Amino acid sequence: MSQQKTSPTTKTLVLAIIALIIGAIIGYGFAATTMVPYSKYAELEEKLKQAGGGAPSAPEYTFYYVSHGGPADPWWAPVIKGSQDAAKLLNVKVVYSGPEKFSVQALVDLLNSAIAARPNGIILTITDYNALDQPARSAISQGIPIIAVNVPDPRPANQRIPYLSYIGQNEYDAGYYLAKYLVDKGYKPKRVVIGIHEVGHIGLETRAKGITDAITQAYPGTPVEKLDITTDPTKAAEVFKSYLTAHPDTDVIFTLGPLGAHPALQVLREMKLTGKVHLLTIDIDDTILKAIDAGELDAAVSQQPYAQGFLPVVFMYLYVKYGIIPPPQVPTGPTVIDKARLETVRKQIATTGGA
């Protein structure tokens, strides 16, 4: 709860820091070209002039961005773009690597190859803290700092991997505030079903737990069930259909990503239940925004993925270059998008490629 209260201030702080950096870079560049250096920083300014002058010079640092989100998952496209944009601004090299299909083993392998490359910093999703614990600790002991993104290490502070900071959404909060949105609107669900498209994925399971808690805290005794819908649309659609047949009193469906939301939407349309059965989802794409606009989908959570690519690179840069220690947690969401907030989100998508 407390993090939710601090998040606007933290966000402002983050924005201020970014503005400062960008301002500083532009300022330095400007100063270097137009002013005669005459200050106690003259030497530094001269160095910066040499470094910044002329064509793009060799990257100052190399960071590895190791994530469970491969190129297959469209959600990660703005993250990759954000990390590369930040790299360009700061003149660092960010190597993004993610397995093609969700696999913890592949993630561990990628982390090990990243460590072997001896980068200046590693940005890592802690998708499975058991599997990643040993390699991540070994990286830190070798002097490679780690910033966690997207999925944190859920253990208490004295047991978790000693990373600098966690930047991203709290998965539990994403589910919790999405379900709370429904509760706050005064809606009392009769039966809730959560479609989970990658069972055993800790992030998705935690989202589901957040949803379950928000509903059952508000209305104890409300049945909330998880459904394995797989990533295949036909299977997801028919499994939802079977569930609605087995439990005709179902009036709220939660999905945990577009791979669940698309087939759920299709089934509600086919069964002529749109508007009657409430549909809420996490993460956003074009189809989901259109459905919100049309009133077929109540709300969706955006975790502003571009920021999860951009910010860790900035924080890593500040740490490696200046020794600025980032705050322990920098939230990038959850923001619940309903019809009233569509315009702002469309701007984010137009500029960053996703929301």
Add this chain to the structure above:
Amino acid sequence: MSSISKNVKPHGFIARHPEIGVLASFFSIALIFIVRVPDKFLTVPTLYSILTLAGELGVASIGIAFLMITGEFNLSISSVYALVPMGVVLMVNLWGVDMLAASIIMLLVAYGIGVTVGYIAIKTGIPSFISSLGMMMFLRGILLAVTGGFPVRLERDHWLTYVLNGPIGELGLRTSAVWLLVLTAIFAFILDWTPYGNWTYAVGASSNTARELGVSVSKVKLTNFGISSLLAGLAGLMALSRFRVVDPTLGQGLELETITSAVLGGCLLTGGYGSISGTFLGAFLIAMTRVGLVLAQAPAYWYSAFIGIILIIATVINLFIVKKYVTSG
């Protein structure tokens, strides 16, 4: 088949019906659901739901069963399953090509990919498991690179989508189910009643014998590679027709699921033996288990464990039948 059944006259019926194993599993599983939830399981909408779920999987599995009887594998079908609809959507959206024309072009491409996988395997002597695994990864990489990981959306309406996967009536029957039934009938007929079917069995059982008997082994194999790829592409178009969206990850895991249906249906991994109607039942059994478990209000996460046990039991029964009645003669 005919050559085999001559040797095993006394038990010819069982030997000629590899679907016995899957039938046994099918009835025992169905019985569980019928006892647990008779009011919800034994309904027409449930049957339609199962058939819809089995639709794309079944169509792709038929091609795989045909190929497995020839003694070969094609893992690349899971990527073809996404490549064909993706190509169609891009052609329709970007160049305004008619969906029917685009579909025909992409299905020909799919056939070509299948033949290529087979050609590589036959000419170089590497197992088709490997050549198709490579093709699977190659095509998936292309899909991801071209789309940047984003799903593509079919922007125009076309009558073909209703033909391939449109609703029939109000109870949930879809044309995809009809396609599955019709294609099962056609390919079962080809396999058991035409000379081509006989060649397929012969090539799978012993390619040397088949060659001596005058069958063009590589031609039969290449054709079956092409068919498996073509049917996977058609199944992909069926998925597209319902959801109008193609995700670049569409079909991942389908390669193993089709093999599961084929093996459940009595196909041997070593070739030479199998059944199309059995494969249909295999896909139907997989779909029925998924739907049945949800209807029976079983905890959602048990599906995979259930299918695993069914697969092993059915395969043991199949192997027993093969050992006892087919190879003993």
